[in-house]
Amino acid sequence: MTLVAAERPTPLRLVDQFQLGLDAPICLTWELTYACNLACVHCLSSSGRRDPNELSTAECKRLIDEFERMQIFYVNIGGGEPTIRSDFWELVDYATAHHVGVKFSTNGSRITPEVAQRLASSDYVDVQISLDGATPEVNDAVRGAGSFDTAVRAMERMAAAGFVGFKLSVVITRQNVSQLDAFQALADRYRAQLRLTRLRPSGRGADVWDELHPTAEQQRTLYEWLLAHGEQVLTGDSFFHLAGYGESLPGLNLCGAGRVVCLVDPVGDVYACPFAIHDEFLAGNVRSPGGFDRVWKSSALFCDLRRPETGGACASCGSYDACRGGCMAAKFFTGLPLDGPDPECVLGHGEPRLAAVGDTIPPRPSPDHSRRPRGPAAPVAVALLPRRPNRAGDEHPLAAAGAAHHPH
Amino acid sequence: MPDPVIEHRDPSPATADPAMDESRAEPTLVEADLLVEDVSIDGMCGVY
Amino acid sequence: MPPTVPTGTTDFDPSLPWALHPQVSLRPESFGALAYHFGTRRLSFLKSPTLLAVVSSLATQPTGRDACTAAGVAADELPTYERALATLAESGMICERSAS
Numbered sequence: 091m092t093l094v095a096a097e098r099p100t101p102l103r104l105v106d107q108f109q110l111g112l113d114a115p116i117c118l119t120w121e122l123t124y125a126c127n128l129a130c131v132h133c134l135s136s137s138g139r140r141d142p143n144e145l146s147t148a149e150c151k152r153l154i155d156e157f158e159r160m161q162i163f164y165v166n167i168g169g170g171e172p173t174i175r176s177d178f179w180e181l182v183d184y185a186t187a188h189h190v191g192v193k194f195s196t197n198g199s200r201i202t203p204e205v206a207q208r209l210a211s212s213d214y215v216d217v218q219i220s221l222d223g224a225t226p227e228v229n230d231a232v233r234g235a236g237s238f239d240t241a242v243r244a245m246e247r248m249a250a251a252g253f254v255g256f257k258l259s260v261v262i263t264r265q266n267v268s269q270l271d272a273f274q275a276l277a278d279r280y281r282a283q284l285r286l287t288r289l290r291p292s293g294r295g296a297d298v299w300d301e302l303h304p305t306a307e308q309q310r311t312l313y314e315w316l317l318a319h320g321e322q323v324l325t326g327d328s329f330f331h332l333a334g335y336g337e338s339l340p341g342l343n344l345c346g347a348g349r350v351v352c353l354v355d356p357v358g359d360v361y362a363c364p365f366a367i368h369d370e371f372l373a374g375n376v377r378s379p380g381g382f383d384r385v386w387k388s389s390a391l392f393c394d395l396r397r398p399e400t401g402g403a404c405a406s407c408g409s410y411d412a413c414r415g416g417c418m419a420a421k422f423f424t425g426l427p428l429d430g431p432d433p434e435c436v437l438g439h440g441e442p443r444l445a446a447v448g449d450t451i452p453p454r455p456s457p458d459h460s461r462r463p464r465g466p467a468a469p470v471a472v473a474l475l476p477r478r479p480n481r482a483g484d485e486h487p488l489a490a491a492g493a494a495h496h497p498h
Numbered sequence: 499m500p501d502p503v504i505e506h507r508d509p510s511p512a513t514a515d516p517a518m519d520e521s522r523a524e525p526t527l528v529e530a531d532l533l534v535e536d537v538s539i540d541g542m543c544g545v546y
Numbered sequence: 547m548p549p550t551v552p553t554g555t556t557d558f559d560p561s562l563p564w565a566l567h568p569q570v571s572l573r574p575e576s577f578g579a580l581a582y583h584f585g586t587r588r589l590s591f592l593k594s595p596t597l598l599a600v601v602s603s604l605a606t607q608p609t610g611r612d613a614c615t616a617a618g619v620a621a622d623e624l625p626t627y628e629r630a631l632a633t634l635a636e637s638g639m640i641c642e643r644s645a646s
Contacts, residue, residue, distance in 0.1 A: 104535045104591050107577055108542070114573070116580065116589065119545050161573040163539070163582040163589070166546040189571065191584055195546045214584060218546065259546070285540070327543040341541035351544040363544040417543075533630040535591040536637060539582070 105342055111349045111396035113387065114160035119168060119353045119364045122150075122178070124459035126170040128197050130222075130233045132261065132302060134365055135355075136293040137170035138461035143357045147177040149377070153354065154181070156382045157190045164191030166218070168364070170356070170459075173200035186214040193218060195259065197237060198244025206244075206251035218257040218285065219244055224272035228265050232302075245280040257324065259285040264301070267308040270315050274323070285324040286316070288331075291423040291433075292365040293455050297464065299424070309436060310335070331420075333412035334436040344414055348373065348395035352386065360385045362395060365419035368455055402429025409437060425452030558632035560610035563643040566601060570639050574598055581639050588637055597630055604640060 125140035126133075145153065157165060165185065172178055172194055185192050193216035201209075201219075209215055219241050223229025226238040248256050258277045260266065266273075270286075277284035291299035304312065313332045316323065316339050327341035347363035354360055358376040361367055373392050374385035386392065401407075404415045416432025424433040425447040431439035458464055566572060569585040578592040579601070592598055599617035607613035614627045634640045 102577065102593070104537060104593075107591075107593075112575065112580075116542065116582075117539060117545055161571060163571060163573075163580075163584075168546050191587075193546075216587075287546075324538070324540045326545060327541045330543055340538065342537060342543075344543070346542040346544035350542050353544075364546060365544075533578075533593050533597050533626065534633045535593065536633075537589045537591060539587050539589045 105344050108342065108344060108346070108350050109396070109398065111392065114383075115162050115352055115386065116346075116350045117164045117166065118157075118162060118351050120153075120165045121169050121353065121355045121364065122167050122172040122181070123170040123175050123356050125174050126197075127174065127199055128171065128234050128237060129461055130237075130294070131298050132222075132232060132263075132289060132293070132295040133460075134290060134293040134295055135168075135170065135367060136455055136458045136460050136464070139459045140170075141357050141457075141459060145356065145358050145376075147180065149358070150177070150181050151184055153358075153376055153382060154185050154188055154190055156376075157185070158188040160383060160386075162190060164193060166193045166195065168195040171197055171199065182215060186212070192216070193257075195220060196244070197233070198241040201244035201247055203247050203251065206247040206253060209248070209256075210251040210253040216256065217248065217253070218259045219248075219282070220259050220261075221273075221276075222261050222263065223266050224269040224276055228269065231265065232263065242276075245276075245282060248282070249280040254281045256282050257285045258282040259287065261289050262286055262304060262312060263289055264304050264308060267304055267312055270312070274319070283322070283324060285326065286312075286329075287326050288328040288417070288420075290365040290417065290419050291452075292419050293367065294460060294464065296423050296452070296455055303434065306434075306436075306438070309434060313339075313436075331413050331416035331432045331434060332436060334409040336412075338412055343412065345418060347371075347418060348392040352392075354382065360389070362391065363419060365417070366422065367457070368422070368453060370422065370453065371418075400429075403427070404429075404431055404439075407431075407437070407439065423452055423455065425450055558610075558628070558635045560614070560628045560631065562610065563604075563608060564610045564613070564631070564635070564640050565605040565643040567639055567641050572598070572601065581634075583637070583639055586638055588639075590634065590637060590639055592630075594630075597627065600627060600631070601634070601640065605643065 121135055123140055123144060124135065124137045126137040129138055173196055182192050191214050195218045198219050209217055221229055221238065221241045222232045223238065229238040230236065245258065260273055274284055289295060289303055309332065313335050316325065316329065317337060321340060325339060325341060327343065329339055330341060330343040332339060333343050347366065352360055352362055353364040354376060355367065360373045360376060360382065362371040362373065371391065373389035376382045376385065401410050401415060404410045416435060418428055420433050421428050424444060426433055426440070426443050430443055433440040433444055567583060569583055571582045571584065573580045578594045579598040581590040581592060592601065596617050596619060600613045600619065603613045603616060604610065607616055610628065610631050611624065614624055619627045631640065
C-alpha cells in the first residue's frame with residue numbers, strides 16, 4: 091500500500107500526545123525576578139527580595155535566542171513583579187523581535203498611561219493584571235493595602251489606551267468565590283477578559299492554604315459557574331481536577347508540567363511548573379552546558395514526567411480518566427503522595443489521605459525570597475480589612491472602583 | 499486479512515486504543531477533526 | 547470579551563491557491579505539527595506528517611488540491627485532507643493567496 095495507508099490508524103488524541111511530551115514547550119512561564127513591591131500572602135514564588143544571582147540582561151537574551159530556536163510560541167513573564175527589572179522593556183522587545191510572543195503578569199504598579207499606550211500598539215505583547223478580590227476589602231487582605239486601587243488604575247489606563255482583551259487574572263479563594271459575577275462585571279467594565287485560576291499550597295500559599303482554599307461546597311459553586319460561563323472566561327486549565335464532577339471544563343484537562351510547559355526562574359533554574367518551586371521538581375539550570383534545550387529534552391525529571399501515567403491509587407476510580415489524579419503541586423505541598431488523590435478531590439478521596447498526614451509537616455517550599463522571613467509552618471490568619479467608615483455602605487465593586495479613580 | 503501496516507510513528511503507550519485497529523478506519527468517514535484539533539493557548543496547566 | 551478577530555473564511559475552495567498566514571508559526575513534530583497564530587493566539591494541532599507536508603507546500607502549489615496530491619494524499623483521502631484545510635482556513639491559519 092502507499093505511504094498514506096500507514097497513517098490510517100486513528101491519530102492519538104491531543105491530550106494523550108501531550109502526555110508524552112514534546113521536543114520543545116508550547117509556552118512557558120519565565121519568572122524574571124524574585125523582587126516585588128508587594129507581599130501577597132499566597133505568593134506561589136515566595137517573592138519579595140531580589141536574588142543576587144539573577145540572570146543578567148545578556149543571559150536573558152541568550153535564553154530568548156534558545157526559545158526562538160526551539161520555536162517556543164510564547165512566554166508568560168512573571169516574578170515577583172517583572173516590571174521592576176530595569177531591563178524589562180528591553181527584554182520584551184528582544185523577545186518579540188525574535189519571534190517569541192510575550193504575555194506578562196503584573197500587579198499594575200508600573201502601568202503608566204504611556205506604558206498602556208505602548209502596549210496597546212503592540213500586537214505581540216499581552217498583559218495579565220492580578221487581582222484577588224472584586225472589592226478592596228477582599229483583595230487587599232491578600233495582596234496588601236492599596237493594591238486593589240493600583241490594579242484598577244492600571245485597568246483604567248489600559249482601557250483608555252484602547253487595549254481591548256487584556257487579562258484580569260484572579261486566584262480563587264474562600265473569600266472571593268462569592269464575587270464571581272462581580273469579577274466578570276469588573277472585567278467587562280474595562281474590556282478585559284476574566285481569567286480564574288486555582289490557589290495552590292505553593293510558596294507562601296502553603297501558610298494560608300488551610301484558611302484560603304475553597305470549601306468543597308464552594309468548589310461546586312465555582313464549577314457550576316465555570317460551566318455556565320463557558321468560553322468567555324479563561325482558566326489556564328488550572329481547574330482540571332474539577333472534571334471529576336462529570337463534565338470537563340474547556341481546556342486540555344491535563345497537567346502540562348514538564349510535558350508541554352515549565353518554569354524558568356530568575357536564577358535560571360528550570361522547574362516543572364511555577365507551582366512546584368522545590369528541589370523535588372527542579373530539572374536543571376539554563377547556565378549548564380547545553381542550556382535550556384538540554385534540560386528540557388534530557389533532564390531525568392522531565393523524562394520521568396513524560397512516562398505514561400498509571401494512576402496509582404486513583405487507577406480504580408471511574409473519574410481518573412477525567413481528572414488525571416489532579417495537581418502534582420497540590421499533593422506535594424500538602425504532604426500527599428503523588429500517585430494518589432488531589433487534596434481537593436471532588437469525590438472526597440483526598441480527605442482521608444489528608445487525615446493520615448495529620449500533623450506531619452509537609453515539604454516546605456524553597457527557595458524563599460520573602461521580605462519578611464516566614465515563620466514555622468503554622469497557618470497565618472488572613473483578616474479582612476474592617477469596613478472604612480467614610481465609605482458609603484455600597485459594596486458593589488464598580489462603586490469601589492469609581493471611588494478609586496485618581497484623575498491625573 | 500488487512501495489509502500489513504508500516505508503523506511509522508513512535509510506539510503507542512501502554513494504554514492501547516482499540517480505535518487504532520486499522521481495518522476499521524474508513525477514510526471517507528473519518529472526520530476532519532481527526533487531523534486538526536484546535537487548542538486554546540491558555541488551555542494547559544502549568545503556566546501563569 | 548476578547549477582541550473580535552477575523553477568523554478566516556468558511557468557504558474553502560481547494561481549487562484556489564492558498565498559503566500559510568504570515569503570522570503563523572508552523573512547528574514540525576513527530577506526530578505532524580503545531581501551528582500557532584500570533585494574531586489570533588490560536589494553536590492548532592496537525593495530527594499527520596502528510597498534513598504538515600501539504601500545509602508547508604501550499605504557497606508553492608497552484609491550488610490546495612495540488613498541494614494534497616503532491617504530498618502523497620491518495621484520491622480517496624482527498625476529502626479528509628480538504629476538510630482539514632477547510633478547518634485551518636476557518637481558523638485563519640491558512641489564507642487565500644493572491645495571484646502572483
